[in-house]
Amino acid sequence: MPIHYRLRQDNRMCSPYPGFWFAHSVNMGTIETEELARLVERNCSLKRSDIMAAMTELTDTIQQLLLDSHRVRIGGIGSLMVGIHGRGAPTAYEFHPGEHILGLHLTFIPDAEFLENYEVKEIPKYDRPGR
Numbered sequence: 001m002p003i004h005y006r007l008r009q010d011n012r013m014c015s016p017y018p019g020f021w022f023a024h025s026v027n028m029g030t031i032e033t034e035e036l037a038r039l040v041e042r043n044c045s046l047k048r049s050d051i052m053a054a055m056t057e058l059t060d061t062i063q064q065l066l067l068d069s070h071r072v073r074i075g076g077i078g079s080l081m082v083g084i085h086g087r088g089a090p091t092a093y094e095f096h097p098g099e100h101i102l103g104l105h106l107t108f109i110p111d112a113e114f115l116e117n118y119e120v121k122e123i124p125k126y127d128r129p130g131r
Contacts (some may be wrong), residue, residue, distance in 0.1 A: 002118075002119040002120055002121035003025055003118055003119065003120050003121070004025065004026040004028060004120075004121055004122070004123040005023040005024055005026055005120055005122060005123060006023070006024060006026050006122065006123050006126055007021050007022070007023060007024075007122075008021070008022055008024050009021050009022075010022060023120070033052070033055060034052070036055070037051040037052045037055060062080065066080060066081070066082050066106070067082070069082065075111070076111060076113070076114065077110065077111060077114055078108055078109050078110035078111045079108070079109045079111075080106055080107070080108055081106070081107050081109075082104055082105070082106060082107075083104065083105045083106070083107045084101055084103075084104060084105075085101075085102045085103040085104070085105060086100050086101045087099075087100050087102065088100070
């Protein structure tokens with residue numbers, strides 16, 4: 001399957017490329033855990049219930065490791081780590097976590113081979129600009 005995209009024009013006032021058109025990836029749907037287990041079940045000898053149990057434990061374990069400030073690498077896929085959204089303080093002395101840390105996010109860094117051999121294709125059936 002290809003990675004689908006649609007074109008969008010950069011209309012930001014502060015853009016270094018105002019008016020240029022860029023490809024943006026399109027999400028073709030969400031695969032939930034249950035469906036993922038069904039797909040894995042088709043490709044191995046494990047039952048869906050065994051896969052679900054392993055995936056549930058994997059999720060809990062990854063979450064705990066991330067919340068303990070570990071980077072988690074899943075071979076063949078990539079690494080996950082927690083990042084911080086925040087505001088700066090004029091000095092280290094004036095920095096207060098409750099005031100300057102605004103939230104957390106996950107950063108995913110794919111393994112080099114994870115995104116090899118890809119194909120991109122413009123998404124069908126949308127109003128392409130300029131037509």
